[in-house]
Amino acid sequence: MANSHPPGLDLERLRTHLDRERPGLVAGPLDGELIEGGRSNLTYRIGDGSSRWVVRRPPLGHVLATAHDMSREHRVISALHPTAVPVPRTVLLCEDDAVLGSPFYVMEFVAGTPYRRSGELAVLGPERTRGVVLALVDTLVSLHSVDPESAGLGDFGRPEGFLERQLRRWGKQLEASRNRDLPGIDELHRALGAALPGSPAPAVVHGDYRLDNVLVGADDRINAVLDWEMSTLGDPLTDLGLLVMYSEQQDTPGSPVSTTSGAPGHPRPAELIERYAAGSGRDVSGIAWYTAFAYFKLAVILEGIHYRYTRGQTVGAGFDRIGGLVPGFIRNGLTTLQEG
Incomplete structure (x- = not known):
């Protein structure tokens, strides 16, 4: 339900800023609501009774600006809008903390559904489900x-040494939340480092590419790719590996991980890989490494959530079950790397 005072969004100050920077854009009083589902940055839907937009800002009380860089998100979406990649049209970027207490940007509202669970996708039926998931690959x-x-976007990242930095970064994340024995996690980290592949030509990578980070329209087309906070220039096969990893997940009660692969008609991982290879012309023979790396990343992310839960730093239900999911991701990562 829209209201006049969603947390982190002062609608009066926002209206004043929009009237000054984009005169005539807003035709009436603004209302707004927080859109649930985002992992990190906050997303709001706002409207004036006739038009709707979306506002993105960092989480309340954020500390590390680089982790929630609004200008990077705004830049990559603006740059991709003229291309074949479906993204919302940006309206403005505001880097003045005086307006909302942090930088933010405004973009057009795009209609569509983010499918997060097999049951939601199953409603479409097998044929439509298959089409939606293949469209996800084609969009990638x-x-x-x-x-x-x-x-x-030629200076949007540093492709040289990308995989080494990624592996080092997630290793440091693991150390920052290590407070219990996790059999196999160090073995997986070392094995990934020992088998580091040579990267293909760099591309704009999304960094968290999965079905619930896109909006699917009523015609089953991908209307928009969202949540670009992890985007950079790097190895494109990291996006594919993550997509393959998600496509292998089964529905698990309490899991925060997107699980749609159980929907009837959902293509198997091998078909997604073949579809990408045919469309991109890239060599995907080493995809097992990238999929194993995706398992490692998710294990570290989930362990971080578990760590915060054990320290009383999480709010809400279900966090007590997340720690139990981590060993499965470690095992799957090791198995994927060994069998690849």
Whole structure:
């Protein structure tokens, strides 16, 4: 339900800022509501009774600006809008903390459904489900086909040494939340480092590409790719590996991990890989490493949530079950790497 005072969004100050920067954009009083589902940055739907927009800002009380860089999200979406990649049109970026207490940006509202669970996707039926998931792969091919230089994103990241930095980064994340024995996690980390693949030509990578980070329209087309906070220039196969990992997940009660693969008609991981290879022309023979790396990343993320739960730093139900999911991700990562 929309209201006049959603947390973190002062609608009067926002209206004043929009009237000054985009005169005539807003035609009436603004209302707004927080959109649930985001992992990190806050997303709001706002409207004036005739038009709707979306506002993105960092979480309340955020400390590390680099972890919630609104200008990067705004930049990549703005750069990709003229391409074949479906993204919302941006309206403005505000880096003045005086307006909302943090930087934020405004973009157009795009209608569509983010499918998060098998049951939600199953409603479409097998044929439509298959089409939606294959469209997800085709959209990833479109993203990785964008020439960074031509799109004005040539300096959006440092592709050299990308995988080494990623592995090091997630290793540090693990150490920051290590407070129990996790059999196999160090073995997986070392094995990934020992088998580091040579990366193909760099591309714009999304960093968290999965079905519930896109909006699917009534015609089953991908209307928009959302949540670009992890995007950079790097190895495109990291996006594919993450998508494959998610497509292998089964429905688990209490799991925060997106699980849609149980829906009838959902393509198997091998078909998604083949579809990507055919569309992109890239060599995907080493995809097992990237999938195992995705398992490692999710294990570290879930362990971080578990760590905060044990320290009383989480609010809400279900956090007590997350710690029990971590060993399965470690095992799957090791198995994937060994069998690949």
